[in-house]
Amino acid sequence: MITLLFFAGVKETIGSETLTLKGKQQTIAQIKEYLLNTYPSLSLQGVMVAVNEEFALDEDIVKENDTVAFIPPVSGG
Template sequence: MNLKVLCFGITRDIIGQFEYKLSLPANASVADLKQHLSTQFPGFATLKSLRIALNEEYAEDTMTLNENDEIVLIPPVSGG
């Protein structure tokens, strides 16, 4: 299935674009997406935390992705 992922903050820097398109097998999970990103972009290994939002809600690794889902990478936040 074809997916579109929106990237913010450091995830945008790592991927090099705001919108990343990829293809994963049907019934792929959030964990599968994370694995794909780590394989394609080694910079993801340096992130201490990364959240993924699926249709405007935080997603668990076991959730199944669908082709029309809105997928957003939410990078770790720092401040002072």
């Protein structure tokens, strides 16, 4: 199982802090594609992705028991 974590606007659009994916290993790009197809109003533009607390690229492989975090840009003052 792969655990997906969502923060801020991504969490609001999906309606949950976490989701789990069952199945084989896949790339970050494949997970993004699944999310965009499942949640058409979701925007991942500018969203950083981390796998097991380390920033990841679209071509990186996610394996069983990994945790993938979707971290949107934040602003503050």
